[in-house]
Amino acid sequence: MKEPFVRRYRTRIRIFMFAILSVVLLLSTDKMAPVRVYLMTLVSPLQFIASGPLTLLDNSSEYFKFRATLLEDNANLKLQQLVLSNRLLKLEHLEKENQRLNALLGSQVNANSKKLIARVKIVDSDPFKLQVNIDKGTQHGVFVGQPVIDEHGVVGQITQVSQFSSTVLLIADNSHVIPLRNNRNDVRLIALGKGDLHQLELQFVTKNTDVKVGDLLVTSGLGGHFPEGYPVANVVAIENLGNEIYSKIRVKPVAKLDRIRYLLLIWPTKSPETSIGDN
Amino acid sequence: MRMPISFIIWLTIGCALVLQIMPMPLFADSFRPNWLLMTTIYWCMALPHRFNIASVWCCGLLLDAIWGTNLGANALFFIVVCGLVLKNYQRLRSYSVWHQALLVGMLSFIYQLISYLFQRFFYDVSLIDGYYFSVFSSIVFWPWLFFLLRKVRLHFYLT
Numbered sequence: 510m511k512e513p514f515v516r517r518y519r520t521r522i523r524i525f526m527f528a529i530l531s532v533v534l535l536l537s538t539d540k541m542a543p544v545r546v547y548l549m550t551l552v553s554p555l556q557f558i559a560s561g562p563l564t565l566l567d568n569s570s571e572y573f574k575f576r577a578t579l580l581e582d583n584a585n586l587k588l589q590q591l592v593l594s595n596r597l598l599k600l601e602h603l604e605k606e607n608q609r610l611n612a613l614l615g616s617q618v619n620a621n622s623k624k625l626i627a628r629v630k631i632v633d634s635d636p637f638k639l640q641v642n643i644d645k646g647t648q649h650g651v652f653v654g655q656p657v658i659d660e661h662g663v664v665g666q667i668t669q670v671s672q673f674s675s676t677v678l679l680i681a682d683n684s685h686v687i688p689l690r691n692n693r694n695d696v697r698l699i700a701l702g703k704g705d706l707h708q709l710e711l712q713f714v715t716k717n718t719d720v721k722v723g724d725l726l727v728t729s730g731l732g733g734h735f736p737e738g739y740p741v742a743n744v745v746a747i748e749n750l751g752n753e754i755y756s757k758i759r760v761k762p763v764a765k766l767d768r769i770r771y772l773l774l775i776w777p778t779k780s781p782e783t784s785i786g787d788n
Numbered sequence: 789m790r791m792p793i794s795f796i797i798w799l800t801i802g803c804a805l806v807l808q809i810m811p812m813p814l815f816a817d818s819f820r821p822n823w824l825l826m827t828t829i830y831w832c833m834a835l836p837h838r839f840n841i842a843s844v845w846c847c848g849l850l851l852d853a854i855w856g857t858n859l860g861a862n863a864l865f866f867i868v869v870c871g872l873v874l875k876n877y878q879r880l881r882s883y884s885v886w887h888q889a890l891l892v893g894m895l896s897f898i899y900q901l902i903s904y905l906f907q908r909f910f911y912d913v914s915l916i917d918g919y920y921f922s923v924f925s926s927i928v929f930w931p932w933l934f935f936l937l938r939k940v941r942l943h944f945y946l947t
Binding site for chain 2: 549642
């Protein structure tokens, strides 16, 4: 008669023990990063299987395209290439000039950095998080905190890595904040994600700050995560409520966060530590 | 054909995980049942001596890893929900399938609710449209999952 009661009691204790273990895991999230790498590597085959059918469909639709469509695409791309290479010529000249001027001023020079193209894996993730999985991992040198951009602007940063895949937290996620600079007048700003793919919010902007609708905001490079000068968002609406100190400014990301397929990972250049005051 | 029992169980868990992250059309996405939670509940109910609270915890952890949630969050929610199942598995077994389905719906609601409250508390998220629809689809899909997994269990003589 005693046995079932003992067992039930034991079950309760074990449930309680594992609940405490989970809470401990939750509290030590930062220290668990290496464990996370192993776990993600363990489950990445499942992600591969899950994204399989849709990837196959995607590839086959690419394969069975009409010849006319391909020719048209090709012509368009060639035209685009011409325009872009023209702009690139001018850019190279400007870059050189900029480097010379920076060297004159004694500030650090930003050289070209390493880049890698990654493809977004079509799998679902946490319903409350705005994030995507990509097919590059530690094997390719991806690291946590790495900036991710697409052809329009900044998309987000890497939050988890495994050997063959990693997770990109989008700038629109609730837990993401990015330091910005107004391209027009260099005013520093901070954009906070609101869980909406089409909208961010600027925080703590006093009413007399010079921000106008239509301004382009670029990364300021102040946080140390994102390199300077990549476009992030356009200002769409400014609200000034009478009884508040700060104005409410909504901005729209320039990257099309709802339809990303290919992303660009960038490696920050190792700049020589220039310290003022020494020597 | 005798395969190791735990292998079969974890194979079904793997299938559930794949279903959980499978891309779906937008209109059907919020109707995705909690596949992993339902499978876990089934094994807790059917073979509590093989599939104990440690296995439940591992399932939650796998979901955390694959979803990119904070490590331990879903593990905790799974333990809360499946703890209820493990304590009442004998009672649950004796109910009819539709009765079970309603209870699974309730458990699934508890899971959705605590995971929302957790995210609300720590990340200040707002409720997504149709977040609780998966409760209804869990109810609808439970009988089919139940019969399927029972067939698997009887076919491979899992006891």
